[in-house]
Amino acid sequence: MLIRKPVVEVFEAFVNPDITSKFWFTKSSGRLEAGKQVTWDWEMYGFSIEVNVKAVEKNSRILIEWPGQRGPTTVEWIFTPRPDGTTFVSVTNK
Template sequence: MKDQTIIEAQMLIRKPASEVFDAFIDPEKTRHFWFTKASGKLEKGKTITWEWEMYKVSTQVIVKEIVPDEQITIAWNSPATTVEFIFNAVSADQTYVIIKNYGFGQQGADLVKEVMNNTGGFTTVLDGLKAYMEHGINLNLIADKFPAGK
């Protein structure tokens, strides 16, 4: 049975919703704050591979839903969970991004570990997104989260 736990991370990004949304759709932009390589842009119904080359890991992403400039819903990992990226336009040049992750198959200590890892991971993604979108800086947060040997 899938757990009903929902993890959530959020951040205000001082850019229009269309630009922030596109940063998640277009891997040439996403690679500046999250994964290093992707097999293509996110499109509804497609399965895309995301890679983190520094860790020699990848995951399959199934794009379940896209509402332009508002929401992206994917399934990913094994066992698969659902991730929703929600883009709320606060003003013409500010977007409140919420990432929700749910549908966990783990229980007990395994679930707690998964929730902690995913909450921290998505917070790091949003921190990197903010630096990239607002200041044009790639902070290398994902690569530096687990440097070689750690």
């Protein structure tokens, strides 16, 4: 997905729950940092999920593991800055 903001702002929006809660989940137990476990809550659905943060490479990559239907799955976000000041974010569920 293309986001019309610089990579520094886009990356911060994904690791900082004060920002992420404005567009994705409603609440988080903490900032995404490698080695931490956080809980994401979607209060409007009465749903929460435990997220294990496997890797955080500033302004570049986030790798998490969370429960899937057939066991844990990993999700990877790659942040690619573009020459025009926008950021391309690719998301892969492995």
